[in-house]
Amino acid sequence: MHTIYCARRILTMNPSRPEATHVAVKDGRVLGAGALEELAGWGKHELDERFADKVLMPGLVEGHSHAMEGTFWRYVYTGFFDRMDPDGRTWPGAKSVDAVIARLREASDALKDPAAPLSGWGLDPIYFGSRRVSREDLDRVSRERPVGVLHASGHILNVNTKALELAGLLRKAVNHPGIPLGADGLPTGELKGPDPMMMASPHVGFDREVLAADELGLRYFGKLCVRKGVTTAADLANLLPQEAVAMMLRVTGESDFPARIVSLLRLQLLSGQALIDRALELRPQSTERLRLGIVKLVADGSIQGFSARLRWPGYYNGAPNGLWYVPPETLREAYRLALARGVQIHTHTNGDEATELVLDCIEEALQAHPVRDHRFTLQHCQLADAAQFRRMKALGMCVNLFPNHHFYWGDQHYAMTVGPERAERMNACATALATGVPFAIHSDAPVTPLGPLFTAWCAVNRRTASGRTLGAAERIDVATALRTITLGAAYTLKLDSEVGSIECGKRADFAVLEDDPLEIAPEKLKDVRIWGTVQGGRLFPAGHS
Amino acid sequence: MSERIPVTVIGGYLGAGKTTLVNHLLRHAGGRRIAVLVNDFGALPIDADLVEAQDGSTISIAGGCVCCSFGSDLIAALRALAQRAPAPEHLLIEASGVALPGAIASSVSLLTRYACEGIFVLADAETVRARAADRYLGDTIERQLRDASVILLGKPDLVGPAERADTRRWLEGYASVVEVERGRVPAELVFGAAAGGAAGSGFARTPFVHPAYDSVSFQSLPPLDAQALAASLAAPAAGVLRAKGRLRGDDGAWTTLQVVGTRFETSPAAAGASDAGLVCIGLAGCLDRGAIERAIAGSTSSAALSR
Incomplete structure (x- = not known):
């Protein structure tokens, strides 16, 4: 006995059969996609018509997020843009310092313990002009309790006077x-x-512990995935101590956990040797909904934080070059060992100099271990130029680009960080496509909100917050973008044989949409309404509150 | 208030000899309870024969010393270390190969329990110039050298005399340079030499004698302006690589003076029974006793009045 769902339209991403009207599901997998009479050949079935007016896509794959996005929702959201929480409530953007303060004060007033800390997140004062947020502003929230608000970038924290005092910083000559x-x-x-x-x-x-995803955070993250049509999400990255692995195995193993989490192991406190040993120890602990064994390295910092490593001529505003996060020797050793022992590595490079160094190191490691199909992936890789994409192609690499940046910080990149020309080539999806580099696109949630259809909209339109089209030549079409947020991301995680398309044998993972992303105007792609997901054959309606 | 814990930051690129130096200092700790913070335990940072026990990110070392890894949270590690009983008498922070040691010193300064005394940056005589010209690493190496209070030039015997002199001259553009082999610097260069005399002051130790170095010490000093003296001693002309003093001001308040290369700092010290004293160390033939005496004379309150 199996179930056949009929739908208004099924976009399969299977090149042999790109569209279907029905999909048959058995034991959490796709028995087939096609016409009803074709699927009836599999034997006794039940026809389920609940999606008759919906559009099905393969479950969306977020190739670079952090389960921490779920953790953040227990704090007060103070961002400039509207954002949906795991319960489906949309928090309107706080459009001024006063609006930020008012929202925090409301949360503060609701807390019973007058000494309890109050935490906010998502602050982006870049949109408030030259006005900086000060401790006096946050003192208007409370003078008694410590108040801290994390910026959207994650690189700055604003605190009130009480918090400064507790931190031992309310003194002169700091x-x-x-x-x-x-x-x-x-x-x-x-x-x-x-x-x-x-x-x-x-x-x-x-607390640092809180900032890593804990149990509640992971559950929230799962709920957000459902709302955004995501059935597989990469958590980049986690130190993955055994206690955290045990918690993640337990939570993702619950019968109603709605997503497949691919958690990457981050380098810290480990030599290259110990890192690869640990990755190989983690890999066999993988389950259907928790995948382990990929490694993440970080080569440099962020462009808007001026800590990314740029090649000549450096930052547009003359800021000094950024920082290396690990020595080249560490990268070389890790790549060499990983290739020799069959471990996949994803490397964060933001600036083009970091990309260049990593390409050099991987090229060298590949000379020693000419492994095929390693799929070493560059994460963010925002500033890569065409020559670097050609090298990625030659070296058999993948890339996961970050088009959400155009919307949130594109205007700043244009005016301040890298200047007009390089801002237009940032996250060069069209170049990746033309060069034949397998690519994904991502949100880096919680840095920007989880939502592959929004990310696809960014790649298709390259619109900044002020409305500028930043790099029209690097736009991609909607069909390509949809393939990128499904099969494209799955490929970078070596999951393309299991997920990313709706076809015989693959997981029954669907994004269930109210609107057809191929019919809606490309500039409305982000507004496609999402009913929820089907994950491993289980139904997860997002519900609306 | 308890006295601040002195901190020395040890920087330099991979292979420059940071770990060798740390182990040498642990072997010549002279009874000091030293704590070491390292970025990570990639390779065991402490010589095996010194390790008493390892528990996760903490290694217990002979003589009451300890080594901890701080990963990405230096501040938490510093706070935890300050809570140890008994507190460490000196903290060595071994920076990662690409870290900027000056940035670490700035972060240490945020915690009033600590006082950063100096930044020693190691340079490998064989490779430092090539690294400084490297397309990826050059600016990082230069920023590290610029942060140095003193540059320790390792493996000087492995390059020819002309290259050695040339490299030295180039490095002297950044800071005072001391040549070292296998990390063998006198521990007093890092920790400071005994000054002031009396027990309990933290300074009562054997006098400093070393063939490659000169030292001068002063006892029973009159009330001095510690800040002015420190600044004069840190000027290159005095030839002082390291000075440590316990001084009394006109108002009777005690101050600790620290000079490492061109970096200096003064901080309030607990009153004690000990005498006011100062010890200065420099390379043999470079330490200018006359200049130091003039600096002292120029920092007395009568000199201040006539300024």
Whole structure:
């Protein structure tokens, strides 16, 4: 006995049969996609018509997010743009400092314990002009409790006076480039970079433990996946201590957990050798809904934080070049060992110099171990030029680009970080496509919101927040974008034989849509309404609250 | 308030000899309870014969010393270390190969329990110039050298005399240079030499004698302006690589003075029974006793009045 769903339209991503009207599901897998009479040949079935007016796509695959997005929703959202929480409530963007304060004050007033910390996230004062948020602003929320608000970039924390005091920073002569001082000689409350932030973050409820995804965060993340049509999401990355693995195995193993999580192992406290050993120890612990064994390395920082490594001529505003996060020797050793032992590595490179270095290191490692189909992937890789895409192709690499940046920070990239010409080539999807580099596109949630259809909209339109089309030549068409957020991302995770298309033998993972993404105007792609998902044959309606 | 824990940051690229130096200092700790922070335990950072036990990210070392890894959270590691009882007497932070040691020193300064005394950057005589010219690493190497209070030039014997002199001259553009072999610097260069005398002050140790170095010490110093003295001692002309002093001001308040190369710092010290004293160390033939005496004379309160 199997179930046959009929739908208004099924976009299969199977090149041999791109469209279908029915899909048969058995034991969580696709028995076939086609016409009803073709599928009836499989024997006794039940026809389910609940999706008769819906459009089915393969379950969307988010190739680069952080399960931490789920964790953040227990804090107060203070971002400039509307954002949907795991329960389906859309929080309107806070359009001014006053709006941010008002929302925080409301949350503060609801807390019973007057000393309990209050934490906010998603702040993006770049949209408030030159006005910086200060401790005096946050003192209007509360003078008694510590208040901290994390910026959207994740690189800056704003705190109130109480939090500064608890952090031991409410004093004169603090001398640190990441801690601006006010006219009174005291810190303004803006803490930039990891060390200044860590001074205060435990006092404002941003414990490091909390920032890694915990159980509640993972559950929230699963709910968000359903709302966004996502059935497989990469969590990039996690230190994956055994306790965390045990928790993730338990939670994802529950019969109603709605997504497949691919959690990548991050390099820390480990030599190249120990890292690869650990990856190989994790891999066999994989289950249907928790995939382990891929490694993530980080070569440089971020472009908007000026910590990415750029090639000549560097930053448009003259800022000094960014930082290397690991020495080239560490990259070389990890790549060599990983190739020799069959482990896949994804590497964060934002600046084009970081991309160049990683290409050099991988090329060298491949000379020693000429492995086929390694699918080593560059993550973000925002500034790569055409020559670098040609090298990726030659080396058998994949890339996962970050088009959401155009919308959120494209105007700043144009005016300040990399300047007009390089801003237009950022996240060059069309070049990747033309060069034949297998590619995905991503949200890096919680840096930008989870939502592959929004990411696809960004890649198709390359529209900035102010409405500029940034790099028209690098736009891709809707059909390509849809393939990229399904099979494209699955390929970079070596899951394309299991997910990413609706065809015989693959997982019964569907994004269930109210609107047809191929019929809706390309500039409306982000507005496609999502009913929910089918994951491994299980139905997950998003519901609406 | 308890006295601040002195901190030395050890920087330099991979293979420059940072770990060798740390182990040498642990072997010559002279009874000091030293804590070491390293970025990670990629390779065991402590010589096996010094390790007493390892528990996760903490290694217990002979003599009450300890080594911890801080991963990506230096601040939490510093806070945890300050909670240890008894507290460490000196902290060595071994920076990762691509870290900027000056940035680490800035972060240390955020915690008032600590006082950064100096940044020692190691340079490998064989490779440092090539690295500084490397298309990817050049600016990182230069930024590390610029952060140095003192540059320790390792493996000087492995290059010819002309190249050695040439490299030295080039490095002297960044900071004072001391040649070292296998990390063998006198521990006093890092920790400072005994000054002031009396027990309990933290300074009571054997006098400093080393064939490659000169030292001068002063006892029973009159009330001095510690800040002015520190600045004079840090000027290159005095030839001082390391100075440590316990001084009394006009107001009777005690101050600790620290000079490492061109970097100096003064901080309040607990009052004690000990005498005011100062020890300066420099390379043999470079330390200018006369200049140091003039610096002291120029920092007395009578000199201040006549300024």
